[in-house]
Amino acid sequence: MRQEAGRGCPAAGAAGPSPQHNRAHADxxxxxxxxxxxxxxxxxxxxxxxxxxxxxxxxxxxxPGGPTGRMG
Known part of the structure; x- marks a missing residue:
């Protein structure tokens, strides 16, 4: 899959790997x-x-693993 600049997931352009990659944030x-x-x-x-x-x-x-979530 090819990613065009400025399109798709906002995190796609993040510099470097995330220390919590493969983690999800839930609302x-x-x-x-x-x-x-x-x-x-x-x-x-x-x-x-x-x-x-x-x-x-x-x-x-x-x-305990670090990811955050919101409940409302």
């Missing part, structure tokens, strides 16, 4: 009335809350 939207229970499950599974300044519409978490 998950859940109903507000389910958010606390879902957050408890994520934290019990080893997740860590990074930022909840905009809770319950947006919370940033990270897992």
């Amino acid at each position: 998950v939207w859940v109903p507000y009335d389910e958010a606390e229970a879902r957050m408890a499950v994520a934290l019990a599974a080893g997740g860590r809350l990074v930022n909840d300044a905009d809770a319950p519409s947006n919370r940033v978490l990270t897992d």
Whole structure:
């Protein structure tokens, strides 16, 4: 597959390899009335809350491996 300059994935032009290559960032939207229970499950599974300044519409978490995700 050939990549043309300025087209496709924004990360395609990133300089050098990423130290966390093959990692995914997930954004998950859940109903507000389910958010606390879902957050408890994520934290019990080893997740860590990074930022909840905009809770319950947006919370940033990270897992033990480093990738972040958002729940809102």
